[in-house]
Amino acid sequence: MSGSFRCSISLSPLHSNEFPRIPVTKPRIHVPVPKPMTVALSKVVSPLRVAAPGVMIEAAGLEVDRVTEAELKENGFRSTRKTKIVCTIGPRTCEFEEIEALAVGGMNVARVNMCHGTREWHRDVIRRVRQLNEEKGFAVAVMMDTEGSEIHMDDLNDVESTKANDGQIWTFTVRAVDQPSRPERTITVNYDGFAEDVKVGDELLVDGGMVTFVVIEKIGPDVICRCTDPGLLLPRANLTFWRNGSLVRERNAMLPTISSKDWLDIDFGIEEGVDFIAVSFVKSAEVIKTLKSYIIDRSPGSQIGIIAKIESIDSLKNLEEIIQVSDGTMVARGDLGAQIPLEQVPSVQHEVIQLCRQLNKPVIVASQLLESMIEYPIPTRAEVADVSEAVGQQADALMLSSESAMGQYPEKALAVLRSVSLRIEKCRREEKHWDVTDLRIVSSSKLDEISEEICNTTSRMANKLKADAIFVYTKTGQTASLLSRNRPDCPIFAFAPSTSIQRCLNLKWGLIPFRLDFSDDMESNLNRTFSLLKARAMIKSGDLIIVVSDVMQSIQAIKVP
Ligand SMILES: Nc1ncnc2c1ncn2[C@@H]1O[C@H](COP(=O)(O)OP(=O)(O)O)[C@@H](O)[C@H]1O
Ligand SMILES: C=C(OP(=O)(O)O)C(=O)O
Numbered sequence: 001m002s003g004s005f006r007c008s009i010s011l012s013p014l015h016s017n018e019f020p021r022i023p024v025t026k027p028r029i030h031v032p033v034p035k036p037m038t039v040a041l042s043k044v045v046s047p048l049r050v051a052a053p054g055v056m057i058e059a060a061g062l063e064v065d066r067v068t069e070a071e072l073k074e075n076g077f078r079s080t081r082k083t084k085i086v087c088t089i090g091p092r093t094c095e096f097e098e099i100e101a102l103a104v105g106g107m108n109v110a111r112v113n114m115c116h117g118t119r120e121w122h123r124d125v126i127r128r129v130r131q132l133n134e135e136k137g138f139a140v141a142v143m144m145d146t147e148g149s150e151i152h153m154d155d156l157n158d159v160e161s162t163k164a165n166d167g168q169i170w171t172f173t174v175r176a177v178d179q180p181s182r183p184e185r186t187i188t189v190n191y192d193g194f195a196e197d198v199k200v201g202d203e204l205l206v207d208g209g210m211v212t213f214v215v216i217e218k219i220g221p222d223v224i225c226r227c228t229d230p231g232l233l234l235p236r237a238n239l240t241f242w243r244n245g246s247l248v249r250e251r252n253a254m255l256p257t258i259s260s261k262d263w264l265d266i267d268f269g270i271e272e273g274v275d276f277i278a279v280s281f282v283k284s285a286e287v288i289k290t291l292k293s294y295i296i297d298r299s300p301g302s303q304i305g306i307i308a309k310i311e312s313i314d315s316l317k318n319l320e321e322i323i324q325v326s327d328g329t330m331v332a333r334g335d336l337g338a339q340i341p342l343e344q345v346p347s348v349q350h351e352v353i354q355l356c357r358q359l360n361k362p363v364i365v366a367s368q369l370l371e372s373m374i375e376y377p378i379p380t381r382a383e384v385a386d387v388s389e390a391v392g393q394q395a396d397a398l399m400l401s402s403e404s405a406m407g408q409y410p411e412k413a414l415a416v417l418r419s420v421s422l423r424i425e426k427c428r429r430e431e432k433h434w435d436v437t438d439l440r441i442v443s444s445s446k447l448d449e450i451s452e453e454i455c456n457t458t459s460r461m462a463n464k465l466k467a468d469a470i471f472v473y474t475k476t477g478q479t480a481s482l483l484s485r486n487r488p489d490c491p492i493f494a495f496a497p498s499t500s501i502q503r504c505l506n507l508k509w510g511l512i513p514f515r516l517d518f519s520d521d522m523e524s525n526l527n528r529t530f531s532l533l534k535a536r537a538m539i540k541s542g543d544l545i546i547v548v549s550d551v552m553q554s555i556q557a558i559k560v561p
């Protein structure tokens with residue numbers, strides 16, 4: 001299947017919250033920003049809601065993210081957004097109201113990056129997300145991203161950035177330099193072997209080439225460099241070094257994927273009950289397996305999903321095994337682009353997305369999607385094209401990094417992701433792209449294979465019959481996931497018995513996760529669900545629903561009574 005496709009162009013807006021027309025000649029002036037979901041939210045009044053305004057109570061045992069509920073009502077069933085959105089929480093978005101604004105704007109997963117900030121800072125953020133979920137009826141999942149053993153600069157004494165000019169001489173050192181007495185143009189590096197690994201003549205790339213130096217001399221722990229490509233040095237920026245046009249992987253290639261600091265962060269993540277742990281610089285499947293058994297030992301029955309970040313050369317060599325053992329993957333294009341030639345990044349993205357789909361794992365496309373929106377209120381056309389490509393390739397999720405962590409327009413960036421997703425998904429539906437992909441069998445037992453075939457058939461049936469929704473009653477989330485993998489036209493309402501499964505399903509394409517206690521009696525489950533959803537005006541008589549469950553291996557097509 002190819003990620004590119006044609007799309008007919010309509011001149012009138014399709015949805016009130018769709019991406020606005022962009023002026024062609026004068027960029028960055030007075031462009032209306034897609035309307036946030038707040039208006040729709042005020043309409044979400046249901047008989048089940050009995051507490052203070054905006055607070056959803058589990059009055060009758062059915063919980064759904066209230067923004068999703070609003071989106072469903074506003075856009076209609078088939079046009080509900082399928083592509084999920086991950087937002088990195090940073091200094092710009094860490095207060096309760098700021099996180100709430102992102103949740104209202106459609107954030108499905110909040111990511112904290114342990115590379116920055118203190119554990120206390122992250123704890124506060126995680127707890128605010130949880131509080132928001134509990135008090136306001138969101139189902140935002142939390143992802144903790146490890147620092148990993150990358151080589152990076154220190155935090156620059158807490159200054160926001162510092163400029164390196166052409167020809168200037170800078171010292172990169174592994175000495176512990178006392179902060180106040182640090183000489184000018186001296187940067188400390190976190191990796192002890194750094195000075196030994198580099199050689200005179202090596203190129204030192206900051207953040208994959210945002211600033212470049214050449215090594216001119218080594219004096220013990222100090223590496224003296226001349227700036228050859230000037231630019232801004234940012235706190236904790238990543239460092240790679242290159243020799244004769246190739247990435248140098250000396251002893252640093254032997255650094256453990258999970259450092260001792262990462263293990264402490266992982267303990268912290270387990271204690272705080274995060275939903276996902278994203279592992280930076282994964283090289284092999286082994287590390288994921290080790291982490292999984294560690295988590296099971298520490299926290300039996302834990303639902304924490306492990307996301308493998310594809311951002312190193314080594315991960316590309318072991319791609320399939322890594323994806324196989326992980327619960328999801330992130331195409332971490334930032335560091336990936338510092339380790340392989342930039343022009344190879346798009347094809348790696350395409351390959352990882354395809355492979356994840358085949359192996360039934362969710363995939364996130366990350367980094368620089370809307371980089372210019374750190375500073376500007378609208379994106380560049382090229383960025384919109386990049387987002388469109390990722391949505392067209394049917395990635396499960398898109399991620400904001402600096403745009404939401406420290407940019408000036410986090411909510412606008414989120415609105416752009418939302419509206420581009422809606423638009424491109426609609427194009428795909430109109431083009432009927434659903435019948436082209438041949439999915440390989442992923443199940444290892446005959447019983448699972450039957451479920452898998454049921455899911456494939458269900459999706460085809462739902463597309464052909466133009467069903468309004470697929471309902472899936474899923475105890476582990478697996479059946480829901482197999483449906484999502486088919487990327488059907490209509491939304492998949494996934495009823496799961498726990499809030500942790502509900503949150504984990506939030507990362508998967510097209511799944512609308514509900515928390516619902518259900519029994520083995522499908523008829524009573526259905527009657528109950530229909531009446532609960534009808535009471536909330538989420539379905540109506542006559543809607544065509546295809547129903548599957550992992551309790552009973554069957555498919556039912558039902559008109560809502
Ligand atoms: N917890 C935090 N505290 C301070 N700054 C942060 C935090 N999280 C993110 N940031 C800022 O947002 C930027 C983008 O975040 P991210 O993409 O996660 O990190 P990085 O660019 O280091 O890979 C970071 O470079 C940093 O400046
Ligand atoms: C998402 C990425 O990882 P991080 O932001 O942690 O460097 C990346 O490198 O693209």
Ligand SMILES: [K+]
Binds near residue numbers: 113145280
């Ligand atoms: K990280």
Ligand SMILES: [Mg+2]
Binds near residue numbers: 335
């Ligand atoms: Mg990275």
